[in-house]
Amino acid sequence: MEPKSVTRLQPDIQEQKPRRRYVFLMSTPALLGLFMFLVIPFFMAVGMSFTDQRLLSPNETSWVGLRNYDRLLNVSGMVQEPVRDEAGQLVLDGDGQVEYPRLRTLLRSDPAMADYKLFSSWDLGEKRYIVLAKDPHFIQSFINTLLFVLLVVPLQCGLALALALLINRQLRGIFLYRTVFFSPVVTSIVVVSIVWSFLYHKDLGLFNHYLQAMSFGLIGPIDWLGDPAWSMPSIVIMSAWQAAGVQMLIFLAGLQGISPDLYEAADLDGAGPWSKFWHITLPGLRNTVVFVVISTTIQAFGLFTQVDVMTQGGPQGSTSTVMYHAVTKGFREQDIAYGSAISVIFFLVILGIALFQKRLFDSKGDK
Amino acid sequence: MADLKLTQVIKRFGDLETIHGIDLDIKDGEFVVFVGPSGCGKSTLLRMIAGLEEITDGDIHIDNECVTRVPASKRGVAMVFQSYALYPHMTVRENMGFGLKMAKVSKHEITRRVDEAAQILQLGPLLDRKPKALSGGQRQRVAIGRTIVRNPKVFLFDEPLSNLDAELRVKMRVEIAKLHGELRNTMIYVTHDQTEAMTLADKIVVLRSGNVEQVGSPLELYLNPANDFVAGFIGSPQMNFINCEVLAVTADMLRLRFPCGLETDMPAMTANVKAGDNLKLGIRPEHVLEDASGELVICVDVDVVEHLGGSTFVYADYAGDISMTLQVGGLSDINGKDKREISFNRHYCHLFNEAGKSIGLRKDALELKAAEKMLPMAG
Numbered sequence: 098m099e100p101k102s103v104t105r106l107q108p109d110i111q112e113q114k115p116r117r118r119y120v121f122l123m124s125t126p127a128l129l130g131l132f133m134f135l136v137i138p139f140f141m142a143v144g145m146s147f148t149d150q151r152l153l154s155p156n157e158t159s160w161v162g163l164r165n166y167d168r169l170l171n172v173s174g175m176v177q178e179p180v181r182d183e184a185g186q187l188v189l190d191g192d193g194q195v196e197y198p199r200l201r202t203l204l205r206s207d208p209a210m211a212d213y214k215l216f217s218s219w220d221l222g223e224k225r226y227i228v229l230a231k232d233p234h235f236i237q238s239f240i241n242t243l244l245f246v247l248l249v250v251p252l253q254c255g256l257a258l259a260l261a262l263l264i265n266r267q268l269r270g271i272f273l274y275r276t277v278f279f280s281p282v283v284t285s286i287v288v289v290s291i292v293w294s295f296l297y298h299k300d301l302g303l304f305n306h307y308l309q310a311m312s313f314g315l316i317g318p319i320d321w322l323g324d325p326a327w328s329m330p331s332i333v334i335m336s337a338w339q340a341a342g343v344q345m346l347i348f349l350a351g352l353q354g355i356s357p358d359l360y361e362a363a364d365l366d367g368a369g370p371w372s373k374f375w376h377i378t379l380p381g382l383r384n385t386v387v388f389v390v391i392s393t394t395i396q397a398f399g400l401f402t403q404v405d406v407m408t409q410g411g412p413q414g415s416t417s418t419v420m421y422h423a424v425t426k427g428f429r430e431q432d433i434a435y436g437s438a439i440s441v442i443f444f445l446v447i448l449g450i451a452l453f454q455k456r457l458f459d460s461k462g463d464k
Numbered sequence: 465m466a467d468l469k470l471t472q473v474i475k476r477f478g479d480l481e482t483i484h485g486i487d488l489d490i491k492d493g494e495f496v497v498f499v500g501p502s503g504c505g506k507s508t509l510l511r512m513i514a515g516l517e518e519i520t521d522g523d524i525h526i527d528n529e530c531v532t533r534v535p536a537s538k539r540g541v542a543m544v545f546q547s548y549a550l551y552p553h554m555t556v557r558e559n560m561g562f563g564l565k566m567a568k569v570s571k572h573e574i575t576r577r578v579d580e581a582a583q584i585l586q587l588g589p590l591l592d593r594k595p596k597a598l599s600g601g602q603r604q605r606v607a608i609g610r611t612i613v614r615n616p617k618v619f620l621f622d623e624p625l626s627n628l629d630a631e632l633r634v635k636m637r638v639e640i641a642k643l644h645g646e647l648r649n650t651m652i653y654v655t656h657d658q659t660e661a662m663t664l665a666d667k668i669v670v671l672r673s674g675n676v677e678q679v680g681s682p683l684e685l686y687l688n689p690a691n692d693f694v695a696g697f698i699g700s701p702q703m704n705f706i707n708c709e710v711l712a713v714t715a716d717m718l719r720l721r722f723p724c725g726l727e728t729d730m731p732a733m734t735a736n737v738k739a740g741d742n743l744k745l746g747i748r749p750e751h752v753l754e755d756a757s758g759e760l761v762i763c764v765d766v767d768v769v770e771h772l773g774g775s776t777f778v779y780a781d782y783a784g785d786i787s788m789t790l791q792v793g794g795l796s797d798i799n800g801k802d803k804r805e806i807s808f809n810r811h812y813c814h815l816f817n818e819a820g821k822s823i824g825l826r827k828d829a830l831e832l833k834a835a836e837k838m839l840p841m842a843g
Binding site for chain 1: 514515534535537541543545546547549550551552553554562563566567600610614695785
């Protein structure tokens with residue numbers, strides 16, 4: 098029996114060799130692209146983030162260690178006492194406000210503090226609390242990005258689910274709605290951003306006209322993109338509208354995976370539409386929701402184009418995002434090393450959040 | 465506990481009519497089985513009674529109350545689905561209590577009724593599990609438990625056993641019969657399996673393409689099928705049909721010629737039969753004898769023999785293209801590819817005219833039994 102099994106094995110091994118070569122050959126173009134545009138640039142970015150490389154510079158590049166990261170992440174704080182005269186009385190300025198020492202002077206006078214800039218400050222009691230950062234713009238952008246994610250994920254997922262529920266029925270011409278709801282996704286985001294800039298326009302925009310007409314002039318006009326309080330929500334609304342079509346299709350697939358028998362059983366059990374949604378649809382979509390939320394979150398962190406086209410990070414940095422900041426620093430200001438450092442930190446943050454979300458949903462699924 | 469009455473119930477999907485005016489009377493406490501081949505409309509009819517499918521025309525009364533336009537949950541019916549349709553994220557207890565919860569029954573009462581139903585179905589230890597952690601049979605029991613808890617006037621079963629393996633199917637069949645014995649509610653059961661129909665039903669409704677073919681007790685359908693369709697559908701293996709030519713007609717006798725040339729007299733209702741007509745003679749496999757000891761002897765080519773130990777199935781060809789099945793009690797000496805004489809007795813034969821309607825004489829179980837004893841070789 099022995100020799101027989103050997104002869105049977107032989108052709109298998111001979112077959113595998115050319116097959117392995119074939120596999121390698123066929124995957125080479127894809128792997129080449131992957132390495133050229135993703136893997137190698139990623140490691141280059143990690144390497145560059147420890148240097149002072151600039152895009153166009155006559156100076157030699159040199160290693161600077163963690164300087165870029167220090168500049169990026171260093172945050173400090175200080176507490177100021179109000180200015181008092183010799184008698185210990187508070188000195189008031191022209192408007193009757195308590196006066197504090199000039200921050201600029203203070204920072205300049207101390208070489209250790211020279212690199213810090215004001216990020217935020219508030220007065221409490223007689224003291225002034227100051228948060229300093231070496232790159233307050235980055236901190237601001239980071240907070241903006243988090244805010245964007247926090248707002249856009251529930252809005253976009255909710256909108257997608259609502260649309261999916263609306264079109265998940267056997268009606269004639271329903272494909273038309275599906276196409277309409279999906280069309281923003283296949284439209285260039287730049288085009289969408291430009292069009293929405295017009296819609297958002299304070300004096301000429303459609304939104305303000307509708308708002309004023311429908312509220313008989315009580316509401317508005319809102320300076321959608323010019324008011325720091327409204328600029329980010331405006332971008333959130335537009336982004337959710339633009340991208341919800343993808344999640345809608347995923348939800349639609351999820352909805353079609355729920356057995357119609359369950360709805361009929363619920364009919365017999367006397368459940369109303371809301372009970373059916375709560376007790377059958379939502380639990381049935383659990384896995385879909387997990388996927389949609391995680392993918393939408395990761396996608397939302399990369400916010401760039403809308404900001405670049407519509408607000409350029411303004412007004413007053415209220416729509417600047419980490420991605421926008423990285424591009425601004427790295428390419429527009431040519432500080433590619435610093436831009437790389439931002440990207441690396443950002444990569445770690447997103448990785449952490451994705452892992453955290455996955456673990457959160459996994460542990461819930463075990464129950 | 466309730467009567468159920470269907471009056472000229474019609475279902476149309478657009479221009480397509482699938483249920484053609486069905487009348488049916490179901491008495492309180494009866495176990496009724498709708499049976500028929502796939503696509504005969506039995507499930508649609510059940511779903512119309514349940515209120516899951518709109519009734520195009522006609523009326524349904526439950527307990528003398530018209531429920532044609534009453535929503536499903538208010539009809540006092542409960543249904544066991546083919547797929548069980550258990551809510552996957554709820555425990556067995558929550559599944560069973562969901563209907564009561566929706567009806568705003570107090571928590572205490574829900575617990576009491578779920579426990580009671582669990583007692584009947586021996587689901588006690590499973591109450592805190594999710595459906596995913598249950599076997600097929602257990603899921604089936606939970607699905608039934610869910611209907612018991614609601615204490616409906618009418619229980620509806622939509623092919624409830626078709627997803628179970630053969631052994632479990634028999635077990636659950638017995639359990640459902642027992643349950644009906646205990647609860648004595650009106651139950652309607654849909655199946656395409658005639659064995660389930662025969663064993664469970666007080667009354668069988670045979671459906672074909674949206675029409676009722678016959679309504680009656682299992683034995684009535686077996687002994688006196690109204691037409692060749694019912695005759696072929698009820699009984700397993702299927703009844704054998706032989707095309708015969710009528711040679712002569714008398715007051716209560718037909719002279720028939722078999723395809724092989726055999727001529728014989730057969731008692732029948734001869735009112736609308738004339739010489740030259742083609743008739744179908746039906747004989748059940750269990751009534752065909754493996755030797756020439758019966759009254760009518762024909763010669764067949766044996767094709768395949770299945771030895772099951774307790775009985776033997778013989779598949780043979782008669783007169784070239786008529787397939788005959790024989791069920792022989794116990795073991796048989798017939799071999800495949802044999803050429804052999806088989807026979808059967810007149811009183812077991814069914815006759816159907818060209819339209820398929822039965823023209824045989826009415827059979828009675830006791831008379832048949834007596835006739836059997838008179839022919840010693842028939843056993």
